[in-house]
Amino acid sequence: MKIKYHGHAFVHVNTDKHNIVLDPFISGNPVCDVKLDGFKCDFIIPTHGHGDNFGDTLELAKNNDALIIAMNEIAIYCTNKGLKAHPMNTGGAFNFPFGRVKLTIAHHSSSLPDGTYAGDAHGVLMTIDGKNIYHAGDTALFYDMKLIGEMQNIDCAFVPIGDDFTMGVDDAVKAVEFINPGVVVPVHYNTFDIIKADAQEFKRKVESIGKKCVIMKPGDVLEI
Numbered sequence: 001m002k003i004k005y006h007g008h009a010f011v012h013v014n015t016d017k018h019n020i021v022l023d024p025f026i027s028g029n030p031v032c033d034v035k036l037d038g039f040k041c042d043f044i045i046p047t048h049g050h051g052d053n054f055g056d057t058l059e060l061a062k063n064n065d066a067l068i069i070a071m072n073e074i075a076i077y078c079t080n081k082g083l084k085a086h087p088m089n090t091g092g093a094f095n096f097p098f099g100r101v102k103l104t105i106a107h108h109s110s111s112l113p114d115g116t117y118a119g120d121a122h123g124v125l126m127t128i129d130g131k132n133i134y135h136a137g138d139t140a141l142f143y144d145m146k147l148i149g150e151m152q153n154i155d156c157a158f159v160p161i162g163d164d165f166t167m168g169v170d171d172a173v174k175a176v177e178f179i180n181p182g183v184v185v186p187v188h189y190n191t192f193d194i195i196k197a198d199a200q201e202f203k204r205k206v207e208s209i210g211k212k213c214v215i216m217k218p219g220d221v222l223e224i
Protein backbone atom coordinates (compact mmCIF):
# COMPACT_ATOMS: atom_id res chain seq x y z
CA MET A 1 0.00 0.00 0.00
CA LYS A 2 1.02 3.61 -0.47
CA ILE A 3 1.27 6.08 2.40
CA LYS A 4 1.43 9.74 1.43
CA TYR A 5 2.50 12.57 3.68
CA HIS A 6 0.86 15.97 3.21
CA GLY A 7 2.71 17.94 5.89
CA HIS A 8 2.29 18.46 9.65
CA ALA A 9 0.56 15.30 10.98
CA PHE A 10 -1.52 14.67 7.83
CA VAL A 11 -1.04 11.07 6.68
CA HIS A 12 -2.93 9.52 3.78
CA VAL A 13 -3.15 5.75 3.29
CA ASN A 14 -4.06 4.45 -0.16
CA THR A 15 -4.99 0.79 -0.50
CA ASP A 16 -6.27 -0.79 -3.74
CA LYS A 17 -9.81 0.03 -2.70
CA HIS A 18 -9.76 2.72 -0.03
CA ASN A 19 -8.50 6.19 0.78
CA ILE A 20 -7.97 6.80 4.48
CA VAL A 21 -6.75 10.12 5.88
CA LEU A 22 -5.48 10.95 9.36
CA ASP A 23 -5.34 14.50 10.71
CA PRO A 24 -6.32 16.17 7.41
CA PHE A 25 -5.03 19.69 8.07
CA ILE A 26 -5.26 21.48 4.70
CA SER A 27 -6.75 24.97 5.25
CA GLY A 28 -4.23 27.12 7.10
CA ASN A 29 -1.47 24.52 6.79
CA PRO A 30 1.45 26.40 5.22
CA VAL A 31 3.28 23.20 4.21
CA CYS A 32 0.37 21.16 2.83
CA ASP A 33 0.77 20.04 -0.79
CA VAL A 34 -2.92 19.33 -1.56
CA LYS A 35 -6.04 21.44 -1.97
CA LEU A 36 -9.38 20.87 -0.26
CA ASP A 37 -11.29 21.14 -3.54
CA GLY A 38 -11.38 17.79 -5.29
CA PHE A 39 -9.47 15.90 -2.56
CA LYS A 40 -10.83 12.36 -2.38
CA CYS A 41 -11.14 10.18 0.72
CA ASP A 42 -13.48 7.49 2.09
CA PHE A 43 -12.47 7.47 5.75
CA ILE A 44 -11.25 10.31 7.99
CA ILE A 45 -9.54 9.70 11.32
CA PRO A 46 -8.76 12.82 13.37
CA THR A 47 -6.51 11.87 16.32
CA HIS A 48 -8.10 14.68 18.39
CA GLY A 49 -10.04 17.90 18.12
CA HIS A 50 -7.34 20.54 17.68
CA GLY A 51 -7.52 22.67 14.55
CA ASP A 52 -4.23 21.36 13.17
CA ASN A 53 -5.42 17.74 13.51
CA PHE A 54 -9.21 17.77 13.14
CA GLY A 55 -8.41 20.23 10.36
CA ASP A 56 -10.78 19.99 7.40
CA THR A 57 -12.58 16.86 8.61
CA LEU A 58 -16.06 18.41 8.33
CA GLU A 59 -15.60 19.74 4.81
CA LEU A 60 -13.89 16.59 3.53
CA ALA A 61 -16.59 14.35 5.03
CA LYS A 62 -19.27 16.46 3.40
CA ASN A 63 -17.55 16.61 0.00
CA ASN A 64 -16.83 12.88 -0.12
CA ASP A 65 -19.67 11.39 1.93
CA ALA A 66 -16.79 9.91 3.95
CA LEU A 67 -17.04 8.15 7.32
CA ILE A 68 -15.40 9.94 10.24
CA ILE A 69 -13.81 7.53 12.73
CA ALA A 70 -13.13 9.32 16.00
CA MET A 71 -13.32 9.66 19.75
CA ASN A 72 -16.93 9.43 20.94
CA GLU A 73 -17.29 13.17 21.68
CA ILE A 74 -15.90 14.13 18.26
CA ALA A 75 -18.12 11.57 16.52
CA ILE A 76 -21.21 12.99 18.27
CA TYR A 77 -20.18 16.52 17.25
CA CYS A 78 -19.87 15.39 13.61
CA THR A 79 -23.13 13.41 13.66
CA ASN A 80 -24.91 16.50 14.98
CA LYS A 81 -23.66 18.32 11.91
CA GLY A 82 -25.34 15.72 9.69
CA LEU A 83 -22.19 13.76 8.87
CA LYS A 84 -21.46 10.04 9.10
CA ALA A 85 -19.32 9.19 12.11
CA HIS A 86 -18.26 6.04 13.95
CA PRO A 87 -17.64 6.58 17.70
CA MET A 88 -14.74 4.94 19.52
CA ASN A 89 -12.89 5.41 22.79
CA THR A 90 -9.49 4.73 24.33
CA GLY A 91 -8.26 1.16 23.91
CA GLY A 92 -11.14 0.08 21.68
CA ALA A 93 -10.73 -1.41 18.21
CA PHE A 94 -13.17 -2.01 15.37
CA ASN A 95 -13.03 -3.70 11.97
CA PHE A 96 -13.78 -1.32 9.11
CA PRO A 97 -13.98 -2.24 5.39
CA PHE A 98 -10.31 -1.26 4.93
CA GLY A 99 -8.93 -2.84 8.12
CA ARG A 100 -8.83 -2.64 11.89
CA VAL A 101 -8.49 0.62 13.84
CA LYS A 102 -7.57 0.87 17.52
CA LEU A 103 -7.44 4.12 19.46
CA THR A 104 -4.36 4.14 21.67
CA ILE A 105 -3.37 6.36 24.56
CA ALA A 106 -1.86 9.76 23.81
CA HIS A 107 -0.93 12.27 26.49
CA HIS A 108 -2.26 15.54 25.16
CA SER A 109 -5.30 17.80 25.48
CA SER A 110 -8.27 17.93 23.11
CA SER A 111 -11.08 20.31 22.26
CA LEU A 112 -12.67 21.27 18.97
CA PRO A 113 -11.86 24.60 17.29
CA ASP A 114 -15.17 26.10 18.54
CA GLY A 115 -14.30 25.09 22.12
CA THR A 116 -16.49 21.98 22.27
CA TYR A 117 -15.15 19.31 24.67
CA ALA A 118 -13.61 16.57 22.52
CA GLY A 119 -12.79 13.83 25.03
CA ASP A 120 -9.23 12.50 25.17
CA ALA A 121 -6.60 12.79 22.46
CA HIS A 122 -5.41 9.53 20.87
CA GLY A 123 -2.90 7.75 18.79
CA VAL A 124 -4.21 5.45 16.07
CA LEU A 125 -3.10 1.89 15.42
CA MET A 126 -4.28 0.54 12.06
CA THR A 127 -3.97 -2.96 10.64
CA ILE A 128 -4.44 -2.81 6.89
CA ASP A 129 -3.64 -5.65 4.46
CA GLY A 130 -1.56 -7.36 7.15
CA LYS A 131 0.55 -4.27 7.94
CA ASN A 132 0.50 -2.41 11.24
CA ILE A 133 0.70 1.36 11.00
CA TYR A 134 0.90 3.48 14.15
CA HIS A 135 0.20 7.21 14.10
CA ALA A 136 1.13 8.45 17.57
CA GLY A 137 -0.98 11.62 17.26
CA ASP A 138 0.10 14.59 19.36
CA THR A 139 1.63 13.14 22.49
CA ALA A 140 4.24 13.21 25.19
CA LEU A 141 6.57 10.25 25.51
CA PHE A 142 4.96 7.54 27.64
CA TYR A 143 6.23 4.16 28.77
CA ASP A 144 3.18 2.22 27.50
CA MET A 145 4.47 2.79 23.95
CA LYS A 146 6.58 -0.24 24.80
CA LEU A 147 3.39 -2.34 24.94
CA ILE A 148 2.35 -1.12 21.51
CA GLY A 149 5.67 -2.37 20.17
CA GLU A 150 5.54 -5.63 22.13
CA MET A 151 2.00 -6.67 21.24
CA GLN A 152 2.40 -6.32 17.47
CA ASN A 153 5.12 -5.72 14.94
CA ILE A 154 4.74 -2.13 13.88
CA ASP A 155 5.68 -1.83 10.20
CA CYS A 156 5.54 1.93 10.10
CA ALA A 157 5.23 4.60 12.80
CA PHE A 158 4.57 8.32 12.55
CA VAL A 159 5.80 10.21 15.61
CA PRO A 160 5.81 13.92 16.45
CA ILE A 161 9.21 15.54 16.98
CA GLY A 162 8.36 19.28 17.00
CA ASP A 163 8.53 19.78 20.78
CA ASP A 164 6.55 22.49 22.63
CA PHE A 165 3.13 20.81 22.06
CA THR A 166 4.43 17.22 21.75
CA MET A 167 7.58 15.13 22.15
CA GLY A 168 10.79 16.72 20.97
CA VAL A 169 13.61 14.89 19.18
CA ASP A 170 15.17 13.07 22.14
CA ASP A 171 11.86 11.91 23.61
CA ALA A 172 10.77 10.80 20.13
CA VAL A 173 13.96 8.72 19.75
CA LYS A 174 13.12 7.00 23.05
CA ALA A 175 9.60 6.43 21.69
CA VAL A 176 11.11 4.70 18.65
CA GLU A 177 13.09 2.43 20.98
CA PHE A 178 9.79 1.48 22.69
CA ILE A 179 7.67 1.12 19.53
CA ASN A 180 10.42 -0.70 17.60
CA PRO A 181 8.92 0.00 14.15
CA GLY A 182 10.22 -1.23 10.79
CA VAL A 183 10.43 2.39 9.74
CA VAL A 184 9.68 5.65 11.54
CA VAL A 185 8.61 8.92 9.93
CA PRO A 186 8.89 12.18 11.91
CA VAL A 187 5.83 14.45 11.80
CA HIS A 188 4.41 17.55 13.51
CA TYR A 189 7.50 19.77 13.07
CA ASN A 190 8.56 22.81 11.00
CA THR A 191 4.96 23.70 10.12
CA PHE A 192 5.26 26.79 12.32
CA ASP A 193 8.25 28.47 14.00
CA ILE A 194 7.19 27.29 17.45
CA ILE A 195 7.67 23.62 16.45
CA LYS A 196 10.97 23.89 14.57
CA ALA A 197 12.97 20.68 14.82
CA ASP A 198 15.93 19.08 13.08
CA ALA A 199 14.66 15.95 11.32
CA GLN A 200 18.22 15.02 10.30
CA GLU A 201 19.26 14.99 13.95
CA PHE A 202 16.27 12.73 14.69
CA LYS A 203 17.22 10.42 11.81
CA ARG A 204 20.86 10.20 12.99
CA LYS A 205 19.80 9.38 16.54
CA VAL A 206 17.24 6.79 15.36
CA GLU A 207 19.88 5.14 13.17
CA SER A 208 22.30 5.11 16.10
CA ILE A 209 19.88 2.76 17.92
CA GLY A 210 19.70 0.55 14.83
CA LYS A 211 16.31 1.67 13.53
CA LYS A 212 15.28 3.00 10.13
CA CYS A 213 13.98 6.54 9.64
CA VAL A 214 12.54 8.08 6.49
CA ILE A 215 12.12 11.85 6.37
CA MET A 216 9.12 12.59 4.16
CA LYS A 217 8.50 15.94 2.51
CA PRO A 218 4.88 16.96 1.86
CA GLY A 219 3.86 15.03 -1.27
CA ASP A 220 6.27 12.14 -0.67
CA VAL A 221 5.00 8.55 -0.86
CA LEU A 222 6.17 5.61 1.23
CA GLU A 223 5.44 2.11 -0.04
CA ILE A 224 5.04 -0.57 2.65
Ligand code: NI
Binds near residue numbers: 050109
Ligand atom coordinates in the same frame (compact mmCIF):
# COMPACT_ATOMS: atom_id res chain seq x y z
NI1 NI B 1 -2.97 18.88 19.42
